[in-house]
Amino acid sequence: MNTENALRTIELIRCAGQAVSAYGTAQRSVREAHDEHSAALAQLNHWNHHIHTTGEGDRASPAHTALLAAVHEHQEAEQKLHKAEARLKRASVTLQAHRPTLNRYPAERTRRSSTTVLLDRMADYPVDLVRAADLIIIQTSAGKDSIVAMHRTVAAAKAADCLHKVRAMHCDLGTAEWPGVRELARRQAERYGIPFLVVTPGGGFLGMVENRGKWPDAQRRLCTSKLKRDPTGPVITAWVRELGLDRQAIVLNVMGVRGAESASRALKARLTLDTRTTSANRLVLTWNIIHELSEQEVWQDIASNGLEYHPIYDTGLPRLSCVYCVLAGPDWLILATRVCFALELPLPEAYAALERRIGHSFKRDYTLNAIIAAARMLDALDGPVTWRHGDALRQHLGPAAADQYLATLTP
Numbered sequence: 338m339n340t341e342n343a344l345r346t347i348e349l350i351r352c353a354g355q356a357v358s359a360y361g362t363a364q365r366s367v368r369e370a371h372d373e374h375s376a377a378l379a380q381l382n383h384w385n386h387h388i389h390t391t392g393e394g395d396r397a398s399p400a401h402t403a404l405l406a407a408v409h410e411h412q413e414a415e416q417k418l419h420k421a422e423a424r425l426k427r428a429s430v431t432l433q434a435h436r437p438t439l440n441r442y443p444a445e446r447t448r449r450s451s452t453t454v455l456l457d458r459m460a461d462y463p464v465d466l467v468r469a470a471d472l473i474i475i476q477t478s479a480g481k482d483s484i485v486a487m488h489r490t491v492a493a494a495k496a497a498d499c500l501h502k503v504r505a506m507h508c509d510l511g512t513a514e515w516p517g518v519r520e521l522a523r524r525q526a527e528r529y530g531i532p533f534l535v536v537t538p539g540g541g542f543l544g545m546v547e548n549r550g551k552w553p554d555a556q557r558r559l560c561t562s563k564l565k566r567d568p569t570g571p572v573i574t575a576w577v578r579e580l581g582l583d584r585q586a587i588v589l590n591v592m593g594v595r596g597a598e599s600a601s602r603a604l605k606a607r608l609t610l611d612t613r614t615t616s617a618n619r620l621v622l623t624w625n626i627i628h629e630l631s632e633q634e635v636w637q638d639i640a641s642n643g644l645e646y647h648p649i650y651d652t653g654l655p656r657l658s659c660v661y662c663v664l665a666g667p668d669w670l671i672l673a674t675r676v677c678f679a680l681e682l683p684l685p686e687a688y689a690a691l692e693r694r695i696g697h698s699f700k701r702d703y704t705l706n707a708i709i710a711a712a713r714m715l716d717a718l719d720g721p722v723t724w725r726h727g728d729a730l731r732q733h734l735g736p737a738a739a740d741q742y743l744a745t746l747t748p
């Protein structure tokens with residue numbers, strides 16, 4: 338497959354689609370401006386006729402004032418109509434320029450499905466993909482999926498002799514995260530010698546909740562959009578500018594998203610066009626490079642390649658997310674609280690205090706206070722939770738794999 342040609346086709350289809358929608362918008366603007374102009378003209382004619390028939394034309398009369406207002410409105414409506422017509426003319430020229438592409442991909446559905454097919458085929462050739470890219474950004478949370486995504490991206494980049502294109506970016510959510518996450522993300526990037534950038538969205542997760550007076554939830558996951566997605570745009574802009582290209586840059590935005598994680602993630606494709614971030618100077622593709630891996634395969638990659646993972650996985654917690662993730666179930670939240678007790682972290686009290694302050698329950702069906710009480714009760718019954726380095730690998734791959742992994746870490 339010729340990746341460069343595929344990318345060019347995707348961009349042509351995208352621009353043709355934009356031209357169609359710009360033309361549609363311009364047509365609507367002309368219709369609206371036309372209606373406004375007709376209404377203004379009717380008013381003008383009305384007051385002209387009124388003055389003519391009643392003779393109430395002296396400067397102090399209400400009819401004269403109304404006539405002046407109608408003249409003014411008519412002039413404004415005329416200007417608006419001229420502008421809208423000029424815009425429609427420009428949109429029509431652009432549309433004509435895209436006619437060859439539109440003849441080939443006339444319907445929006447065809448354009449969308451053709452793009453999807455091309456992207457899916459490109460995902461089968463990661464080395465070619467990396468070769469065609471100008472910039473490869475790995476979004477890392479430092480979690481197990483991120484580190485495997487990073488490892489595989491770097492492997493493809495090395496195979497293409499393109500490691501210089503790869504950079505890593507980490508969004509630091511502040512005290513809401515487990516200790517050591519930022520430092521681990523840095524070490525993981527350093528292992529491959531790739532530039533590493535930390536973005537700290539103002540206020541972090543807890544600041545965002547305090548300001549809103551509400552916790553996010555599965556339906557309104559503002560935390561991911563505000564704290565993780567939104568900071569990415571300016572970074573891409575700055576890094577693309579640094580490239581100094583006189584053509585559109587091809588940017589790969591690598592994520593450690595796996596289909597097996599959830600039903601909504603299963604619906605995601607391996608490679609998608611990021612229409613929100615793409616512009617004339619950059620074509621941004623989201624690359625879910627480990628989309629097809631199972632959890633077992635992720636741990637296998639970690640073990641076989643001696644990748645450093647965060648000790649929180651050894652406690653039995655499945656994800657290195659915020660300590661209290663709004664998507665987590667009660668078992669997960671209780672275990673996270675017990676781990677906080679074991680590590681003497683003040684986070685449970687801080688969250689419970691925030692919950693009281695804003696008067697909004699962390700979860701719809703229960704409060705964090707209830708979670709903390711349950712965690713205390715279990716600690717009292719069973720004693721504090723304990724864990725050993727390598728427990729995550731013992732659980733997923735067995736004791737031999739864990740021993741082998743730990744031996745590779747020993748200098």
Ligand code: SF4
Nearest residue numbers: 560561658659662663
């Ligand atoms: S880990 Fe959970 S709470 Fe934290 S930002 Fe992601 S979805 Fe939101």
